[in-house]
Amino acid sequence: MVRAPCCEKMGLKKGPWTAEEDQTLVSYIQQFGHGNWRALPKQAGLLRCGKSCRLRWTNYLRPDIKRGNFSTHEEETIIQLHEMLGNRWSTIASRLPGRTDNEIKNVWHTHLKKRLIQNQNQPKRATKQRQVNENTKVEPSVSQQSADNSVSPQQSSSSDFSSGVDDSLVLTTDDFDMGIKDEDADYSSGAFPRIDDNVSDADNYYMPEVLAEPKEEFPVAATSTTSVPNIDEDMEFWYSIFVGAGELTELPEL
DNA sequence: AAGGGCCTCAACCGCGTGCCC
DNA sequence: CGGGCACGCGGTTGAGGCCCT
Numbered sequence: 001m002v003r004a005p006c007c008e009k010m011g012l013k014k015g016p017w018t019a020e021e022d023q024t025l026v027s028y029i030q031q032f033g034h035g036n037w038r039a040l041p042k043q044a045g046l047l048r049c050g051k052s053c054r055l056r057w058t059n060y061l062r063p064d065i066k067r068g069n070f071s072t073h074e075e076e077t078i079i080q081l082h083e084m085l086g087n088r089w090s091t092i093a094s095r096l097p098g099r100t101d102n103e104i105k106n107v108w109h110t111h112l113k114k115r116l117i118q119n120q121n122q123p124k125r126a127t128k129q130r131q132v133n134e135n136t137k138v139e140p141s142v143s144q145q146s147a148d149n150s151v152s153p154q155q156s157s158s159s160d161f162s163s164g165v166d167d168s169l170v171l172t173t174d175d176f177d178m179g180i181k182d183e184d185a186d187y188s189s190g191a192f193p194r195i196d197d198n199v200s201d202a203d204n205y206y207m208p209e210v211l212a213e214p215k216e217e218f219p220v221a222a223t224s225t226t227s228v229p230n231i232d233e234d235m236e237f238w239y240s241i242f243v244g245a246g247e248l249t250e251l252p253e254l
Numbered sequence: 255a256a257g258g259g260c261c262t263c264a265a266c267c268g269c270g271t272g273c274c275c
Numbered sequence: 276c277g278g279g280c281a282c283g284c285g286g287t288t289g290a291g292g293c294c295c296t
Binding site for chain 1 (some may be wrong): 261262263264265266272
C-alpha cells in the first residue's frame with residue numbers, strides 16, 4: 001500500500017504552532033467543523049498538513065480540554081487503567097474527561113511509570129535525588145489541585161499494585177459511572193464532555209450508556225487490590241464487558 | 255552567576271485500520 | 276476484491292525550562 005504523503009510535502013510548515021496559526025485553526029473549526037482534516041489546512045489557509053492540524057486541535061486547542069495538573073485520583077485512575085488495558089492511551093483517555101491520550105501518555109512516562117518502578121524497587125525510601133525531584137516538580141502538580149490528597153513518593157508506595165492499593169484510591173465502578181470525582185471539574189452531573197465540535201456546549205455532555213450499567217459489572221477493585229492480574233484475562237474481561245453491554249460503539253465517542 | 259544535566263511536553267513519525275471506489 | 280485515502284493510535288523526539296552544583 002502506498003502511503004499518502006504528509007508533512008514532507010514541500011512548503012508545509014513543521015514545528016511549534018504560533019498563536020496566529022492556533023487562532024486560524026480554532027476559528028475555522030468553530031465555523032466549519034473538521035469534516036476533512038486533509039482538506040482543512042488548505043481551506044483554512046494554514047501551511048500545515050492535516051495531520052498536524054488534527055493533533056494540534058485534539059491535543060491542545062479543543063475547548064473541552066482540561067488544562068493543568070493531574071489530580072491524585074486521575075493519576076491513580078491512569079495507573080489502574082494502564083494495568084488493565086496496557087498502552088491503550090486513547091481508551092484510557094476516554095475515561096478521563098478533558099484529558100488527551102498524548103497528555104496521559106506523557107504523564108505515564110514522566111511520572112507514573114517512574115513512581116511505580118520506584119515503589120517496586122524501593123518501597124520504603126526514595127533516593128535523595130528522586131525525593132528532591134518529586135517534591136519540587138511532581139508533587140506541586142498534585143498539591144496544587146488537592147493539597148490534602150497529595151501523595152508523596154513515600155506515601156504512594158501504598159498504591160503499589162503488586163502489593164495492594166489504598167482503598168480510597170481503588171478504581172471502583174463509581175468512578176466509571178461518572179468518570180472522575182474531580183473536584184475542580186464541572187462533571188458533577190455525571191456527564192462526560194463529548195468531543196464533537198458540531199454540537200453546542202449544552203449538547204456537549206451526555207451520559208454514557210455503558211458506564212451507566214449496573215455497578216456489579218465492574219469488579220475492578222477486586223482484581224487490582226490483591227495481585228498483579230493477568231493482562232490477557234483482563235483484556236478478555238473488558239472485551240466481554242463491552243460487547244455484553246451492547247456495542248463497542250456505545251463507548252464514549254471521545 | 256553560570257554551566258551542565260535532567261525533566262517535561264508539544265509535536266512528529268510511522269503503522270494499523272476502516273471506508274470508499 | 277483489491278487499491279487508495281483518510282484518520283486514529285502509540286512510540287519517539289527534541290526544544291525549552293528547571294534544578295543542582
